[in-house]
Amino acid sequence: MPLTRIALGAGKPPAYRRALPAEVYLAMTETFAVPENDLFITVSEHGPDDFHYGDRYLGVARSDDLVTIQATVSNMRSAAQKFALFRRIVERLGANPGVRPEDVLISLVEVAKENWSLGNGQAQYA
Secondary structure (H helix, E strand, C coil): CCEEEEEEECCCCHHHHHHHHHHHHHHHHHHCCCCCCCCCEEEEEECCCCCCCCCCHHHCCCCCCCEEEEEEEECCCCHHHHHHHHHHHHHHHHHCCCCCHHHEEEEEEEECHHHCCCCCCCCCCC
16 A cells, blocks of 8 residues: 655646656556555645755756655565566656656655554554
8 A cells, every 4th residue: 555745846737747646556556566446646746945856966867857756655565576666657757747767756665564544543454
């Protein structure tokens, strides 16, 4: 059950903003075996005073089109699965809505299964 936050600079059209969660979710289904309807993604836009990034950190030439993706996930996937997710997100976002690979920053936050409550005050995965 990924819980995903996508952040970007303000000003992109609605179709662009809708494509981001759609493509990230498809990449997760392809590489992390995320089931149908396991979709919990927010998208937030930030003005220049609230969106800061290193435009050359680790030699990656980022632009103002940077998209950051932070997914909280259960700690049950291999390094190979994580690397496949990273690649697939970049591929899918490159195709739709057209984000450059350099402008995709992904962070996974892993938690134990007992740290999830998906409603009703229950720990469904514990």
